[in-house]
Amino acid sequence: MIIFRQCIQEEENNGLDMPKLSLGSLNIFRTTVEVMLADGVLTREEKRLIIKLASALNLTSEEPGEIYSAIKEGRKSPKGDVVSVDEARIIYTKVFEIAIVNASLSRDEFRVLAHLRSIFEIDDKDHAIIEETLRTMVKEKFEDPNVMEKMLATLRDSVGLVGDIFDTVRKKTVDGGSS
DSSP, X not given: XXXXXXXXXXXXXXXXXXXXXXXXXXXXXXXXXXXXXXXXXXXXXXXXXHHHHHHHTTOOSSHHHHHHHHHXXXXXXXXXXEEOHHHHHHHHHHHHHHXXXXXXXXXXXXXXXXXXXXXXXXXXXXXXXXHHHHHHHHHHHXXXXXXXXXXXXXXXXXXXXXXXXXXXXXXXXXTTSOO
Protein backbone atom coordinates (compact mmCIF):
# COMPACT_ATOMS: atom_id res chain seq x y z
CA MET A 1 0.00 0.00 0.00
CA ILE A 2 2.90 2.35 0.64
CA ILE A 3 3.99 2.16 -3.00
CA PHE A 4 0.44 2.86 -4.14
CA ARG A 5 0.09 5.89 -1.86
CA GLN A 6 3.48 7.21 -3.03
CA CYS A 7 2.40 6.96 -6.67
CA ILE A 8 -0.83 8.84 -5.95
CA GLN A 9 1.14 11.50 -4.01
CA GLU A 10 3.60 11.86 -6.91
CA GLU A 11 0.70 12.39 -9.31
CA GLU A 12 -0.73 15.11 -7.09
CA ASN A 13 2.67 16.75 -6.62
CA ASN A 14 3.24 16.78 -10.38
CA GLY A 15 0.10 18.87 -10.74
CA LEU A 16 -1.73 16.30 -12.87
CA ASP A 17 -5.48 16.41 -12.78
CA MET A 18 -6.87 13.65 -10.61
CA PRO A 19 -10.55 12.76 -10.86
CA LYS A 20 -12.72 14.37 -8.23
CA LEU A 21 -15.10 11.82 -6.78
CA SER A 22 -18.21 12.77 -4.86
CA LEU A 23 -19.38 9.27 -4.09
CA GLY A 24 -20.82 8.31 -0.75
CA SER A 25 -19.74 5.09 0.91
CA LEU A 26 -23.31 3.80 1.22
CA ASN A 27 -24.05 4.64 -2.44
CA ILE A 28 -20.94 2.72 -3.49
CA PHE A 29 -22.01 -0.25 -1.40
CA ARG A 30 -25.58 -0.10 -2.68
CA THR A 31 -24.73 0.12 -6.37
CA THR A 32 -22.24 -2.73 -5.99
CA VAL A 33 -24.83 -4.96 -4.30
CA GLU A 34 -27.29 -4.07 -7.07
CA VAL A 35 -24.72 -5.20 -9.66
CA MET A 36 -24.29 -8.45 -7.73
CA LEU A 37 -28.04 -9.03 -7.54
CA ALA A 38 -28.64 -8.30 -11.24
CA ASP A 39 -28.61 -12.04 -12.03
CA GLY A 40 -30.79 -12.85 -9.00
CA VAL A 41 -28.06 -14.86 -7.25
CA LEU A 42 -25.54 -13.77 -4.65
CA THR A 43 -22.67 -16.24 -4.94
CA ARG A 44 -20.19 -17.16 -2.22
CA GLU A 45 -17.48 -15.28 -4.12
CA GLU A 46 -19.66 -12.18 -4.38
CA LYS A 47 -20.35 -12.39 -0.64
CA ARG A 48 -16.60 -12.41 0.04
CA LEU A 49 -16.18 -9.31 -2.12
CA ILE A 50 -19.09 -7.46 -0.54
CA ILE A 51 -17.82 -8.24 2.97
CA LYS A 52 -14.42 -6.85 2.01
CA LEU A 53 -16.03 -3.82 0.37
CA ALA A 54 -18.09 -3.09 3.51
CA SER A 55 -14.93 -3.33 5.61
CA ALA A 56 -12.88 -1.18 3.22
CA LEU A 57 -15.65 1.45 3.22
CA ASN A 58 -15.67 1.39 7.05
CA LEU A 59 -19.38 0.62 7.20
CA THR A 60 -20.91 -0.15 10.58
CA SER A 61 -22.11 -3.70 11.21
CA GLU A 62 -25.73 -2.56 10.67
CA GLU A 63 -25.29 -0.56 7.46
CA PRO A 64 -24.90 -3.46 4.97
CA GLY A 65 -28.17 -5.00 6.19
CA GLU A 66 -29.94 -1.65 6.05
CA ILE A 67 -28.76 -1.10 2.47
CA TYR A 68 -29.80 -4.63 1.44
CA SER A 69 -33.28 -4.04 2.94
CA ALA A 70 -33.58 -0.71 1.15
CA ILE A 71 -32.72 -2.40 -2.15
CA LYS A 72 -35.24 -5.21 -1.62
CA GLU A 73 -37.97 -2.78 -0.55
CA GLY A 74 -37.22 -0.22 -3.29
CA ARG A 75 -36.46 2.50 -0.76
CA LYS A 76 -33.88 5.25 -1.03
CA SER A 77 -30.86 5.05 1.22
CA PRO A 78 -28.46 7.63 2.64
CA LYS A 79 -25.40 8.63 0.60
CA GLY A 80 -22.84 7.90 3.30
CA ASP A 81 -19.45 9.50 3.86
CA VAL A 82 -17.69 10.94 0.82
CA VAL A 83 -14.92 8.68 -0.49
CA SER A 84 -11.82 10.50 -1.70
CA VAL A 85 -9.83 9.56 -4.80
CA ASP A 86 -7.08 8.18 -2.56
CA GLU A 87 -9.55 6.09 -0.58
CA ALA A 88 -11.24 4.85 -3.76
CA ARG A 89 -7.95 3.48 -5.12
CA ILE A 90 -7.18 1.76 -1.81
CA ILE A 91 -10.70 0.28 -1.61
CA TYR A 92 -10.50 -1.01 -5.19
CA THR A 93 -7.09 -2.56 -4.50
CA LYS A 94 -8.38 -4.35 -1.37
CA VAL A 95 -11.41 -5.77 -3.18
CA PHE A 96 -9.30 -6.77 -6.21
CA GLU A 97 -6.86 -8.57 -3.88
CA ILE A 98 -9.68 -10.63 -2.34
CA ALA A 99 -10.94 -11.50 -5.81
CA ILE A 100 -7.59 -12.81 -7.05
CA VAL A 101 -6.93 -14.85 -3.90
CA ASN A 102 -9.78 -17.06 -5.14
CA ALA A 103 -7.42 -18.03 -8.02
CA SER A 104 -10.29 -18.45 -10.48
CA LEU A 105 -12.47 -15.41 -10.91
CA SER A 106 -16.06 -15.81 -11.98
CA ARG A 107 -17.84 -13.59 -14.47
CA ASP A 108 -19.80 -12.14 -11.53
CA GLU A 109 -16.60 -11.11 -9.77
CA PHE A 110 -15.31 -9.51 -12.96
CA ARG A 111 -18.56 -7.53 -13.25
CA VAL A 112 -18.15 -6.27 -9.69
CA LEU A 113 -14.54 -5.22 -10.32
CA ALA A 114 -15.53 -3.50 -13.57
CA HIS A 115 -18.32 -1.67 -11.73
CA LEU A 116 -15.95 -0.46 -9.01
CA ARG A 117 -13.39 0.57 -11.59
CA SER A 118 -16.05 2.57 -13.41
CA ILE A 119 -17.52 4.38 -10.39
CA PHE A 120 -14.05 5.07 -8.97
CA GLU A 121 -12.97 6.46 -12.36
CA ILE A 122 -9.92 4.22 -12.50
CA ASP A 123 -8.35 4.61 -15.91
CA ASP A 124 -5.79 2.31 -17.53
CA LYS A 125 -2.84 4.17 -15.99
CA ASP A 126 -4.31 3.94 -12.47
CA HIS A 127 -5.17 0.31 -13.07
CA ALA A 128 -1.55 -0.42 -14.05
CA ILE A 129 -0.39 1.14 -10.76
CA ILE A 130 -2.88 -0.98 -8.83
CA GLU A 131 -1.81 -4.09 -10.72
CA GLU A 132 1.84 -3.45 -9.81
CA THR A 133 0.85 -2.90 -6.17
CA LEU A 134 -0.97 -6.24 -6.15
CA ARG A 135 2.00 -7.99 -7.74
CA THR A 136 4.23 -6.67 -4.97
CA MET A 137 1.71 -7.68 -2.29
CA VAL A 138 1.36 -11.20 -3.71
CA LYS A 139 5.14 -11.63 -3.80
CA GLU A 140 5.43 -10.45 -0.19
CA LYS A 141 2.59 -12.63 1.15
CA PHE A 142 3.30 -15.90 -0.64
CA GLU A 143 6.81 -17.25 -0.47
CA ASP A 144 5.97 -20.58 -2.16
CA PRO A 145 6.93 -19.99 -5.83
CA ASN A 146 4.11 -22.24 -7.11
CA VAL A 147 1.44 -20.40 -5.15
CA MET A 148 2.96 -17.07 -6.10
CA GLU A 149 3.11 -17.94 -9.81
CA LYS A 150 -0.52 -19.15 -9.79
CA MET A 151 -1.65 -15.92 -8.12
CA LEU A 152 0.35 -13.77 -10.54
CA ALA A 153 -1.09 -15.71 -13.49
CA THR A 154 -4.60 -15.13 -12.14
CA LEU A 155 -3.79 -11.45 -11.71
CA ARG A 156 -2.49 -11.20 -15.30
CA ASP A 157 -5.59 -12.94 -16.68
CA SER A 158 -7.97 -10.89 -14.55
CA VAL A 159 -6.45 -7.56 -15.50
CA GLY A 160 -7.23 -8.19 -19.16
CA LEU A 161 -10.77 -9.39 -18.56
CA VAL A 162 -11.63 -6.59 -16.10
CA GLY A 163 -10.24 -4.12 -18.65
CA ASP A 164 -12.43 -5.61 -21.38
CA ILE A 165 -15.54 -5.48 -19.18
CA PHE A 166 -14.66 -1.94 -18.08
CA ASP A 167 -14.28 -0.86 -21.71
CA THR A 168 -17.73 -2.33 -22.46
CA VAL A 169 -19.26 -0.48 -19.48
CA ARG A 170 -17.48 2.73 -20.51
CA LYS A 171 -18.75 2.35 -24.12
CA LYS A 172 -22.33 1.82 -22.95
CA THR A 173 -22.08 4.90 -20.73
CA VAL A 174 -20.70 7.05 -23.57
CA ASP A 175 -23.26 5.70 -26.04
CA GLY A 176 -26.12 6.34 -23.63
CA GLY A 177 -26.75 2.69 -22.86
CA SER A 178 -26.73 1.26 -26.36
CA SER A 179 -24.31 -1.45 -27.43
